[in-house]
Amino acid sequence: MASLATAATEKASIEAFRRDVIEASKTALVLVDFWAEWCGPCKTLGPLLEKVTAAKAPRVKLVKIDVDKNQALAAQFRIQSIPTVYAFLNGAPVDGFQGALGERELTAFIDRLLAGAPPSADEADQEAEIAALVQAAEQASAAGAHADALGIFGAILQELPERHDITGKYALALLAAGNAQGAADALAPVPADFKDEGVVKARAAVTLALDATPVDDLAGLEAQLAAAPDDHALRYELAGGYMARGDRDAAADHLLAIVAADRSWNEAAAQARLLKLFEAAGLGDPWSIKVRARLRSILFA
Secondary structure, X not given: OEEOOOOOOHHHHHHHHHHXXXXXXXXXXXXXXXXXXXXXXXXXXXXHHHHHXXXXXXXXXXXXXXXXXXXXXXXXOOOOOOOEEEEEEOOEEEEEEEOOOOHHHHHHHHHHXXXXXXXXXXXXXXXXXHHHHHHHHHHHXXXXXXXXXXXHHHHHHHHOOOOHHHXXXXXXXXXXXXXXXXXXXXXXXXXXOOOOHHHHHHHHHXXXXXXXXXXXXXXXXXXXXXXXXXXXXXXXXXXXXHHHHOOHHHHHHHHHHHHHHOOOHHHHHHHHHHHHHHHXXXXXXXXXXXXHHHHHHHHOO
């Protein structure tokens, strides 16, 4: 915590403000507390500010300015009542408040502003290290080295269990290793409203994996369907067999055929399964875009 209360001259105060607030706010969120010894509410807010900012260091810094000893700065910011707090980011004030807030309100105020704050050097280094580990794990999974991939993801999540975005990647690696139930269990603690793209893909892929039933004799099932092309239940089962085998093109073909024949069949089960396929692939994936265009042409024909 910095203080400008002991600045010897007005010039020194301004120079200190430039260093401790303007420059510092380019790498952290800086809260400037305008206060005075005679101010009762300041005595309530001050300790709370020190507590909350200390808990969030180094991303948050606190600078206290005694308005009686720094009248030029107080006048520059048109301080008319105290306590007044200004928040600085990227060299400029971005928000503020007057009066004493409670700890919960103060924490919410800071957390909202932290979303726009630049990461600290330590956080940037940590994020780069995590990104490198995630990339190594995904490469290992793609190469079939499932134990290595799961080991890396597991180690990351042991240290950072709140990183639900990485949990989504871990679940996809479990699926690639053939452990659909393990993937479902890994995703269970992730809040339902967490909408990270990787988690959405993983949830959809898990649903499909648990829903798709392997079919030992796909050729035989195809022959049965050829003899009864209007048997949607048989076609749906065949689509599940292709999904279990990883042939999403064949699965999509059969599901689209059901939608074309009777889009409401079995409470629109074929369309629902198609949507899960799109989510599992990613809505921006070229395959999803192509098949969604086919689905739209059927629905709006």
